[in-house]
Amino acid sequence: MSVETAITLNARGIAQLSERLGEPEWMRAKRMAAFEAFESMAFPKWDRTEVVGLNLDDLAIYREGGALTEAELPQSLRKIAEEKRGQASLFFQVDGAKTWSSPMEELEAKGVVVVDFPTALQQYGDLVKEHLMSSVGFDEDKFTALHYAAVSSGWFVYVPKEVVVEAPIELRSYGAAPGLGLFSHVLVVAERDAQVTIVHGSASDDGGVQRVVADVVEICPKDGAIVEFNAVQDWDRETFNYTVRRSLLGRDATVNWRTGEFGSRLSRSHTRSILHGTGSSSNYLSVYFGDGDQHLDVGITMLHEGEHTASDMVTRGILDGRSRVVYRGLTDIENGARFSSGFQSENSMILSEEARSDSIPGLEIDETEVQAGHAATTGKIDPIHLFYLMSRGLRRQDAIHLMVVGFLDTVLQRMPLESFRQELSALIDRKMHG
Helix, strand or coil: CCHHHCEECCHHHHHHHHHHHCCCHHHHHHHHHHHHHHHHCCCCCECCECCCCCCCCCCEEECCCEECCHHHCCHHHHHHHHHHECCEEEEEEECCCEEEEECCHHHHHCCCEEEEHHHHHHHCHHHHHHHCCCCCCCCCCHHHHHHHHHCCEEEEEEECCCCECCCCEEEEEEECCCCCCECEEEEEEECCCCEEEEEEEEEECCCCCCEEEEEEEEEEECCCCEEEEEEEEECCCCEEEEEEEEEEECCCCEEEEEEEECCCCEEEEEEEEEECCCCCEEEEEEEEEECCCCEEEEEEEEEECCCCCEEEEEEEEEECCCCEEEEEEEEEECCCCCCCEEEEEEEEEECCCCCEEEEEEEEEECCCCCEEEEEEEEEECCHHHHHHHHHCCCCHHHHHHHHHHHHHHHHHCCCCCHHHHHHHHHHHHHHHCC
16 A cells, blocks of 8 residues: 555544454544544643744544564664674564564563554553553643544553563664655553663655654553663654653662654653652753754653652754754652752753754752752864864874764763664764764
């Protein structure tokens, strides 16, 4: 089936999509309610970020898929498969519905479930129903409504209580068909004292036409669970990307976010940890690199509701060309969240006269017995440092590259998963060398 005959974004298409996926009635009802909300809502108005040029008319939201062989994978996914086979459990989706996987034996042995989203609705409906929309509702704004109306891809990950998954689980979403909208939902349920590391990668071919992405990640860690979530996006330059990542943490639970933002034309990527359980904690480490006409809107919120909760946010980024970043960091300590601590810092390096960084760190403290702080800086390449490196024989571009790597390495070296650090480093190098 070609993109031209794919299911499109309208009431008939949404109903057809639900029927095509063989969904339970409760999911169909949620999907139709989400579409009604989508139609009734205006585009959100975000401070300093405008949605300009986005066209949702006759948007293709689904095309038939099926199992792929490794030889049929896009080249970048084949490379990942070759490099990481035997080191990680691999689950790939191309254009949403085309799938390939190579799981490690430990998953089945330990009762860990990793299935695509439509399969999860059919085989694990009760678990999905219990946790779906537990932290991200369909009526938050027009894009979350679009997501829940058109969602047809993504994964459900379930880790039983006290199970430790040794090898990372890699979830890769790839867009190959030009103009096809992608709507992926990643739902992770980690039962009491479970531990798992996940890598979520998103990328696409440069098809030269507009692509729309509206993704949601929901992580549900029960008491004592630990989830390490690593995410990197490298969408093509015609992609409008909207991604929400959110987690509601139980008692003594931990969710650590590591992210890399590199692609898209316009990307709004926002992450929130809701530290509900006493003793829960969440850290956020992120790097970004904007160039050309890219606009990146990066946000992170740490909402402290329980006592003795802790959060830390560290972000560093590079801007070149006419690119722009809007960073929104918020540490929100609610009344009753005594003995909590929350810190954040954001640093941007500007490589050109036309690039721009808007940092908006914030603290909202409604409790007295807490510790909190924030900092943000934006600066250009230090000409003295650049002169020093060039005086030692380095060409100007090589000297700038070295300074960029050193600037970002402070964050990269704090990311524990080596393969993820290497992937981000390779993307940084590619950006520097065009």
